[in-house]
Amino acid sequence: MTKTPHNHLRFFNKVTSTFRHPEVPNTSIKLLLFPFSLDGEARDWLDKEPPRSILTWDDLVSKFINQFFPPSKTTYLRNKITNFFQEPNETFNEAWERFKGLLRQCPHHGFSELHQLDTFYNSLNSNDQDALDSAAGGNFLDKMPQEGLAIIESKSKVRYSRSRASDSRVSTDAPLSNSSPSNNSFDMQQIAASLEDKMTIKMKP
Incomplete structure (x- = not known):
């Protein structure tokens, strides 16, 4: 893994700052979208996390940094x-x-x-x-x-x-992936469609 988790989070926060929903906090949006920003080793790590082991955005950030930037x-x-x-x-x-x-x-x-x-x-x-x-x-x-x-x-x-x-010729804020942000691993249309689906589920009683 060549990119640091801090660079990845900076890039991710920059992208997700453009997403808004009147009934959903921005931190919830981040939680929903974050898996789409990962690939390779980072995606494998998140997939192996136990169910309901990450409940807040702060939890995710803390675990992500500790995993890829240990003490x-x-x-x-x-x-x-x-x-x-x-x-x-x-x-x-x-x-x-x-x-x-x-x-x-x-x-x-x-x-x-x-x-x-x-x-x-x-x-x-x-x-x-x-x-x-x-x-x-x-x-x-x-x-x-x-x-x-x-x-x-x-x-x-x-x-x-x-x-x-x-x-400026070498991006330091690229996602933790071997591919560019325009790759399908972080495709904006894919994210938007998934966000809509997940929010429908999230907001059901």
Whole structure:
């Protein structure tokens, strides 16, 4: 499985935010539609869940993340973030992109923005630290997190823009499937028809 459960949920929430029904909560709609967003290993996992073992959307999200992003992986990535260090031949831009990549891999890392910037600053070589201090007009770490982030992004602006252009060619919010969202595993007409059927059943006394 190459996509993270967090990316999958972001994509799924974006799609289902367009679905509305006056008599059905949005979380119920999500529960009804979620199986259609899965394929392969993820679909097999959900099919094997015991009947009535998932009663709410929060239950499903929790089980889904724990299944495909176990606590051990969270601990591993949190340690990589905490112990991040700029490589000897790594440029400032490369180090920043790599650090952000680690944060994206573990979006529930729990580190505050201040902690993130402090970790990144202290991981840099002295020349890059001096450059950030100079751009900050003093000690970089005295700045508020949003100011510090703006300084870093400004310093890496050219590289960051190229990275964004490259990232736009590769979707990071695709479903947990080997196929694209337009595939039958997530076909919008199929979902709409099933939603109508399931809601009819759901709303019967």
